[in-house]
Amino acid sequence: MAYIDVSSVSKAFAAGRAVRCVLEDVTLSVERGEFVSIVGFMGCGKSTLLSIIAGLMPPDAGEVRLGGELVRGVRPKTAIVFQNYSLLPWLTALENVHLAVAAALPMWPRERQATQARWYLEKVGLASAADRRPHQLSGGMRQRVAIARALATEPDVLFLDDPFGALDALTRANLQQELAQLCSAEARPVTTIMITNSVEEALLLSDRIVPMTHGPRATLGRPVAVAIPKPRTLAQLVHDEHARHSRARVVESLTASVRRPRRLQCTPQPVEDIGLTAVPNRSGA
Amino acid sequence: MVPSVRDIGRLCLPLSGVVLIGLIWFAASRSVPDLPSPARTWNESKSYVLQPFDKRGEMDQGIGRLAYYSLVRVSKGFLLGIALATPLGLLLGVSPTLHRMFDPVIQILRPISPLAWLPLGLVVFRKSEPAAMFAIAVCSMWPTVINSAAGVRAIPQDYWNVAKVLHLSRFMTFTKIVVPATLPYIFTGYRLSLGIAWLVIVASEMLTGTPGIGGFLWQEYNSLIYAHILLAIITIGLIGFALDRLMGLAESRLRAA
Secondary structure, eight states: OOSEEEEEEEEEEEETTEEEEEEEEEEEEEOTTOEEEEEOOTTSSHHHHHHHHHTSSOOSEEEEEETTEEOOSOOTTEEEEOTTOOOOTTSOHHHHHHHHHHHHOTTSOHHHHHHHHHHHHHHTTOGGGTTSOGGGSOHHHHHHHHHHHHHHTOOSEEEEESTTTTSOHHHHHHHHHHHHHHHHHOSSOOEEEEEESOHHHHHHHOSEEEEBOOSSSBOBOOOEEOOOOSSOOHHHHHHOHHHHHHHHHHHHHHHHHHHSOOOOOSOOOOOOOOOGGGOTTTTTO | OOOOHHHHHHHHHHHHHHHHHHHHHHHHHHHSTTSOOHHHHHHHHHHHHHSTTOBSSSSOBOHHHHHHHHHHHHHHHHHHHHHHHHHHHHHHHHOHHHHHHHHHHHHHHTTOOHHHHHHHHHHHHOSHHHHHHHHHHHHHHHHHHHHHHHHHHTSOHHHHHHHHHTTOOHHHIIIIIIHHHHHHHHHHHHHHHHHHHHHHHHHHHHHHTOSSHHHHHHHHHHTTOHHHHHHHHHHHHHHHHHHHHHHHHHHHHHHHO
16 A cells, blocks of 8 residues: 555535535655656646545545545645645745754754744755745745745645746755755655656656546546656756646646546536646647 | 925825815805814814813813813723733634634624623723723723734744754743733734724713713713814814824834844
8 A cells, every 4th residue: 555545535615605626536645755747727626635635624435545645634744835825924935944843853852843944944045034924025035935844844644735936947846956956965765756747847856647537527647757866957857858748748738638628517617727837748749 | 405206295195085075164154054164173173173281170171181080981991891801812823722702702892882892891890990990891891812922823833843853841931922022013913902992982971971082072072062073073083093103103112123
């Protein structure tokens, strides 16, 4: 049995009088220490799936098991990085990290907690901004604080909910690279599930990429393995033969899900956004 | 530095508003024989304003001293009120069950006039001071209750998620998330509550005849010194304005932090 086991998870939300199926029969397994990315269009239900796996939200049907145990609520030793940072605005960068460390590792002496918080803030390059509050930081810096907050709690499971989605392209590329280094630098294996709409981001960081079909009634496509040694760089991915092959397979399964929409039994929702970031090669090819 | 047209406007427009009201007052005093004119009001009130802390008798005191008594009474009632209202509001914000249970009661209690609460206070406490405090507390607490509850309900899901992910204890969630996130709302509540507390003071002093700005107003009416009624009214207005500004200042500091 895999470390994280998602079996036949479904979820629907009430949308006015109608019921909108967001996820249908989603199954996924992730091995210990593996980095898996779920790639899909904006609004396809990726975040909902992650919230369910993380225990923030219960599924309507199906179940999630983590280390053999049924997930009910957020389990300890789990860290989540949210797309909108979710830093507490009344605390400084350091205090935000420190609060997480103090809560996650309460048996540590105070000094060790403080050192840990500082150390991780330094790791993400924010030692000099430790005493600033989130609103005095740029988006990229805020997300760095959020990443430091997540890693400083020494989690064995890490959930990244489109962590760079709110950032501009350049900052995004920088932070992706840094996250790749941070993840491979961690001493313990951290099992990670990342949500993203960027295939490049997924290629850079993951061992396996799982495409998600377009919602409503989203489900997962066939996983694509990325067998390139880590840490990788974005530049390396451009020319790598294997990366090119994986990219093509992911893009193919994503676009196929759009071309052949299944008959909808739920109330159809307007497709607001065909996030083209997921198919970078389509216009160029 | 030469003042710009905007600066002049900023000072002159409010001033001309005051002058206009003064003119209306003056005109009214011409047609109503018992209403003192602005000049007469000033003449008869001079000694109260210029020696604000004189004490000549129980009710015959400088305006500063009378205002001080009233302010002390208001602060006691206001502090009692918010001491009850803040935890109650936070509780109602956290628990939808409690909110559904008590919201109708609050909506019914809220519009009751201080004049209605005061006799009840006198019946229960048998003394005018605690009765006044009771009336002020009970009238002024509702904006704080309602605002603190609204503040808790307005906490974004993100922060609750942070509490869940970090496995914060109830106590930590309260001190690290609920209170700081709600503080601006609570202070808006305090500001409104203080305004009401100041409104109630006059009514309660008039009814109980205790020394203070409202008691003074009522006594001078009974002694037919109408100029002092106007003096008391203006003083009440100015102090209320100052209190509101002070609370507003505290509130905006909080929002900036």
